[in-house]
Amino acid sequence: MIQLIIKRLAIAIPTLIIIIAFVFGLMRVAPGGPFTNERALPPEIEQKINEAYDLDKPLIQQFGIYLSKIAKGDLGPSYKYKDFTVNELILSGFPISLTLGISAIIISLLLGSLLGIIAAIKRNTIFDYAVMGVSLIGICVPSFVLAPILSLFFGLYLGFLPISGWNGGNIYNLILPVVSLSLPQIAIISRMMRSSTIETLNSNFIRTARAKGIPKRRIITKHVIRSSILPIIDYLAPATAGLMTGSIIIEQIFGLPGIGRYFVVGALQRDYTLVSGVMILYASLLMFLILLSDILRAILDPRVKIK
Amino acid sequence: MQTILNVNDLSVNFDTSQGLIKAVDNISFSIKKGECLGIAGESGSGKTQTFFSITGILSDNGSATGIADFNNVDLLKLTEKELSEIRGKKIGFIFQDPMTSLTPHMNIGNQLIEVSMIHKKNTKKDALKKAKEVLDIVKLPRIENLLKKYPHELSGGMRQRVMIGISLMCDPLFIVADEPTTALDVTTQKEILKIFNDLKKYKDITIALISHDIGVISEVSDTILIMNEGRIIEKGNCKEVLTSPKHEYTKHLLSCVPEWMK
Ligand SMILES: Nc1ncnc2c1ncn2[C@@H]1O[C@H](COP(=O)(O)OP(=O)(O)O)[C@@H](O)[C@H]1O
Numbered sequence A: 001m002i003q004l005i006i007k008r009l010a011i012a013i014p015t016l017i018i019i020i021a022f023v024f025g026l027m028r029v030a031p032g033g034p035f036t037n038e039r040a041l042p043p044e045i046e047q048k049i050n051e052a053y054d055l056d057k058p059l060i061q062q063f064g065i066y067l068s069k070i071a072k073g074d075l076g077p078s079y080k081y082k083d084f085t086v087n088e089l090i091l092s093g094f095p096i097s098l099t100l101g102i103s104a105i106i107i108s109l110l111l112g113s114l115l116g117i118i119a120a121i122k123r124n125t126i127f128d129y130a131v132m133g134v135s136l137i138g139i140c141v142p143s144f145v146l147a148p149i150l151s152l153f154f155g156l157y158l159g160f161l162p163i164s165g166w167n168g169g170n171i172y173n174l175i176l177p178v179v180s181l182s183l184p185q186i187a188i189i190s191r192m193m194r195s196s197t198i199e200t201l202n203s204n205f206i207r208t209a210r211a212k213g214i215p216k217r218r219i220i221t222k223h224v225i226r227s228s229i230l231p232i233i234d235y236l237a238p239a240t241a242g243l244m245t246g247s248i249i250i251e252q253i254f255g256l257p258g259i260g261r262y263f264v265v266g267a268l269q270r271d272y273t274l275v276s277g278v279m280i281l282y283a284s285l286l287m288f289l290i291l292l293s294d295i296l297r298a299i300l301d302p303r304v305k306i307k
Numbered sequence B: 001m002q003t004i005l006n007v008n009d010l011s012v013n014f015d016t017s018q019g020l021i022k023a024v025d026n027i028s029f030s031i032k033k034g035e036c037l038g039i040a041g042e043s044g045s046g047k048t049q050t051f052f053s054i055t056g057i058l059s060d061n062g063s064a065t066g067i068a069d070f071n072n073v074d075l076l077k078l079t080e081k082e083l084s085e086i087r088g089k090k091i092g093f094i095f096q097d098p099m100t101s102l103t104p105h106m107n108i109g110n111q112l113i114e115v116s117m118i119h120k121k122n123t124k125k126d127a128l129k130k131a132k133e134v135l136d137i138v139k140l141p142r143i144e145n146l147l148k149k150y151p152h153e154l155s156g157g158m159r160q161r162v163m164i165g166i167s168l169m170c171d172p173l174f175i176v177a178d179e180p181t182t183a184l185d186v187t188t189q190k191e192i193l194k195i196f197n198d199l200k201k202y203k204d205i206t207i208a209l210i211s212h213d214i215g216v217i218s219e220v221s222d223t224i225l226i227m228n229e230g231r232i233i234e235k236g237n238c239k240e241v242l243t244s245p246k247h248e249y250t251k252h253l254l255s256c257v258p259e260w261m262k
């Protein structure tokens, strides 16, 4: 297990460098720079600013400077939010995005798996058709369409829930964004779980369990789930990626001061360091989740040899 | 001798998209206590579904009619819950494919002990003691070690021995062995058949041995049923049927057995 973690970390670092290089390159290729304004600056001043931010140096040298700073945990100054470093900006928004993301992923996993299992056990009943029907809608309707509809109905029409703002992490403020973010994932996960549970239910070892006279409930909890949950474990990282991109939009719609806006604003304003910083954070999180799902898989499935 | 299983007018149907499939067609037979009944016939003749229907483990699209008196209880009239209290406790089952018939994520020990912990309300300690006992009967070595192993760490032959062990956990009256040696190599086959012969000798267990291979059946069985297309073609004493078959189909089946095995 420890070997697996060390191995993954060793791969993670070069992967991150490649991602940083990619973002770095992409930002420079895009026309304009952080200090390009409608009104041209006097050349001397532009020269001074560029010097201050190392923008006058050759690209490869800029990249080297940037990398060495990151290695020390310094994501650099923001080019656009004057007086803020990228570290400060991310630290201010990250707890909000993390709360949103973790709530959404936990709800998606729990509810999606549970609905999928019940639909599989009660397949071809009203419950199964209802879950599969609703989840089909959930897959087709993206969260940025769902969010305004939910806001309109629960927020404005019924007036139950606040439709925007963070409000210090008040649970009522979280409900609508978390629900809009989770529903598409619940839809996907419940379908995956349903089909893998049906497959497991039809397998020979479940027939053995039945022939052993094991009560239904115990067959599900002890024999079925640990096998049928495996595809969901593999889906953990892709689901997180989906939630990350979803949350960028959801945070905008619900006016949440997470890091999603820095990603959008940073890209639009050529705030090189800010965009890279957010990217590095997202990429590290994703790699962590891939590692986590590999560890979980190894724990759940004894056939997986950890090398 | 006392009859332990008495099957009358048993039919099994499957509801499929192509219509109703009659897998077992109105068959009747009985097994005496302590006897080993061999069920022979080519694949698809309804051998497996006969015993799946009796024990209530048919696929969802299957249904059975008729009477199956086991120990004077009609199994076909029982609810799923009542049946599950008989399966594993009074009737043990051994399946054809040992590679896929054990739960991959549960260790051998737990797969064994859960049977007697559920049916006999045994403590874990007593169940473990019983597990070691049955693993000894099926001649598995290094039992302590084995209990902690997972199915993928064992060979096919070892897994099939574990399956037999599981079926013995509650000292059943009756064991159904559905093609128990079909997936195994010839040497392992012989060893497994020896276990069945030992069980007959020392445990007085009633066995239904299903096989498409008459050679396998002739090594263990006292009586035999020949099935074809869901019907019983011929039944009787195993030696008599095999040496002087009355029915054309039985002769045909026997002609498929290599000369040296007779
Ligand atoms: N779930 C099912 N749905 C439809 N037909 C089935 C099903 N299970 C078995 N059958 C059919 O029942 C017949 C008897 O099968 P079986 O008892 O398994 O044969 P065997 O003698 O080889 O054990 C076969 O023709 C098979 O196709």
Ligand SMILES: [Mg+2]
Pocket (backbone or CB within 6 Å): B044, B047, B048, B049, B178, B179
């Ligand atoms: Mg069969």
